[in-house]
Amino acid sequence: MKSFKRLVYPYLIWAAILIVLPMLIIVFYAFTTQGNEVIPVKFTLESFVRFFSDPIFAEVLWRSLKLAFFTTLICILIGYPAAYFISQLKPDSQQVMVLIVTLPQLINMLVRTYAWRGILLNTSFSPELKVYVGMVYNFLPYMILQIYTSLSKMDPSLVPAAHDLGCDDTMAFLKVTLPLSVPGIISGITLVFLPAVSSFFIPKLLGGGSFVLVGNLIENYFVTTGDWNFGSAISLIMTIVILISMYFTKKFDYDKEAV
Amino acid sequence: MKHKTLKKLYLALIILFFYLPIVYVVFFSFNSARSLTNFAGFSLRWYQKMFRTRSMMESIYYSLVIAVIATAVSTVAGTIVSIGLSKSHRLVKQIVTQVDNLPMLNPDIVTAIGLMLFFSTLSIPTGFWTLLLAHIIFCIPYVILSIMPKLRQLDDNLAEAALDLGCTPMQALYKVILPQIKEGIVSGALVAFTMSFDDFVISYFTTGPGINNISTYVYSTTKRINPSVNALSTLIVIGITIVLVFANVIPMLRERRRNREKAA
Numbered sequence: 001m002k003s004f005k006r007l008v009y010p011y012l013i014w015a016a017i018l019i020v021l022p023m024l025i026i027v028f029y030a031f032t033t034q035g036n037e038v039i040p041v042k043f044t045l046e047s048f049v050r051f052f053s054d055p056i057f058a059e060v061l062w063r064s065l066k067l068a069f070f071t072t073l074i075c076i077l078i079g080y081p082a083a084y085f086i087s088q089l090k091p092d093s094q095q096v097m098v099l100i101v102t103l104p105q106l107i108n109m110l111v112r113t114y115a116w117r118g119i120l121l122n123t124s125f126s127p128e129l130k131v132y133v134g135m136v137y138n139f140l141p142y143m144i145l146q147i148y149t150s151l152s153k154m155d156p157s158l159v160p161a162a163h164d165l166g167c168d169d170t171m172a173f174l175k176v177t178l179p180l181s182v183p184g185i186i187s188g189i190t191l192v193f194l195p196a197v198s199s200f201f202i203p204k205l206l207g208g209g210s211f212v213l214v215g216n217l218i219e220n221y222f223v224t225t226g227d228w229n230f231g232s233a234i235s236l237i238m239t240i241v242i243l244i245s246m247y248f249t250k251k252f253d254y255d256k257e258a259v
Numbered sequence: 260m261k262h263k264t265l266k267k268l269y270l271a272l273i274i275l276f277f278y279l280p281i282v283y284v285v286f287f288s289f290n291s292a293r294s295l296t297n298f299a300g301f302s303l304r305w306y307q308k309m310f311r312t313r314s315m316m317e318s319i320y321y322s323l324v325i326a327v328i329a330t331a332v333s334t335v336a337g338t339i340v341s342i343g344l345s346k347s348h349r350l351v352k353q354i355v356t357q358v359d360n361l362p363m364l365n366p367d368i369v370t371a372i373g374l375m376l377f378f379s380t381l382s383i384p385t386g387f388w389t390l391l392l393a394h395i396i397f398c399i400p401y402v403i404l405s406i407m408p409k410l411r412q413l414d415d416n417l418a419e420a421a422l423d424l425g426c427t428p429m430q431a432l433y434k435v436i437l438p439q440i441k442e443g444i445v446s447g448a449l450v451a452f453t454m455s456f457d458d459f460v461i462s463y464f465t466t467g468p469g470i471n472n473i474s475t476y477v478y479s480t481t482k483r484i485n486p487s488v489n490a491l492s493t494l495i496v497i498g499i500t501i502v503l504v505f506a507n508v509i510p511m512l513r514e515r516r517r518n519r520e521k522a523a
């Protein structure tokens with residue numbers, strides 16, 4: 001049985017080459033420029049200087065973070081009651097509701113976003129609002145399912161116990177149900193915020209190109225202008241910003257648990 | 260009582276929000292006019308056009324072929340790696356978990372451009388094979404993630420007992436370990452299939468000229484209004500609904516019958 005551990009070794013090589021190496025190549029590109037024939041590549045901070053010297057880039061990054069933040073917030077505000085109400089249904093209806101929430105998610109993401117185009121063409125929403133509708137639509141199911149999972153794992157006798165100890169409905173919710181569902185909210189945030197920061201086809205399809213996000217920037221530099229060095233630098237900066245924001249989310253979770 | 264109605268109303272609104280665009284797309288796929296906003300009359304012309312557009316049919320073909328192969332390969336590989344991991348040193352486990360977290364936690368676009376740069380550095384021309392490889396790469400971590408909890412619950416003594424009773428390690432694997440982690444393998448395969456079928460970003464950056472899956476095809480046609488995309492969407496909605504109904508209703512019916520038999 002011990003010999004089974006050898007089964008992992010090929011995957012270690014696979015992961016080193018196909019998962020780790022590509023990340024290192026991005027870092028490499030971010031810190032170099034395409035040189036001339038004499039010096040093929042040159043190490044430089046040029047791309048980063050360029051990013052931080054023109055306020056337009058920081059503005060786009062800020063806009064993306066804001067969009068991701070508010071998308072996540074709206075998903076929590078709409079998704080929490082939905083998950084809570086689902087968790088109070090009869091077990092059979094709960095299953096059906098989970099299926100109803102999951103089904104649109106299985107339909108291809110591009111197709112789902114495309115579907116909103118027709119409806120939104122009929123409205124006079126601003127490009128920003130259209131993008132918000134598309135974002136919330138795409139990410140809400142993740143939030144609902146994560147919160148629902150943590151609510152359904154809760155011991156059903158806890159809330160009656162809180163009532164016995166003198167809590168009214170609101171207090172029981174605030175003191176028992178809500179704190180116990182925090183892990184669900186946190187994993188919901190991870191599933192919504194992370195992809196929301198870098199999303200680029202929703203703004204492009206629904207915002208009509210007038211609402212540029214950091215994902216669109218990266219796409220432009222890789223696909224349209226072919227400036228891979230600068231594109232890599234933007235991706236690296238975005239990844240670091242995301243890591244920092246996730247660190248604070250996790251820390252918040254940890255502090256909450258400590259209380 | 261009023262409380263309950265309000266809750267039901269809220270859930271109804273959520274359902275409406277989720278299904279409104281789907282109903283809209285299905286409805287407008289039967290539109291006789293080239294419009295996404297005015298319904299002129301019933302027609303099947305967009306379906307005819309869809310079936311006649313080769314690139315469209317090919318995109319469905321590629322989506323399915325890539326998803327099926329990527330699921331099969333990543334499920335087998337993920338199962339083997341997971342079993343190996345369960346017997347490995349803690350350090351190896353930690354390394355693999357951390358590395359697997361990269362494609363799962365990194366924004367898709369970062370994984371995607373990493374692979375694109377990787378293929379270009381090695382001068383590998385992008386196309387079907389790079390697309391397939393990329394899908395296998397990002398599916399394996401999800402398969403491992405679904406199987407590992409099952410393996411952790413597994414009682415090590417059972418496999419040892421099988422060995423004591425004369426099983427070879429291979430037999431112990433087939434007769435003891437695999438049946439107990441079956442559920443994890445199946446859910447891993449389902450996750451892999453949906454991830455692959457749903458993916459746009461990684462496909463967009465790792466595919467080559469002429470090879471489109473449904474996602475990249477839809478993305479490439481959105482510059483002009485093309486109602487046959489509505490027909491394509493309808494086809495996907497119908498397909499997924501059928502699969503889901505089969506996957507959920509049949510086990511439900513079977514269970515009900517079993518319960519009835521038990522009662523009788």
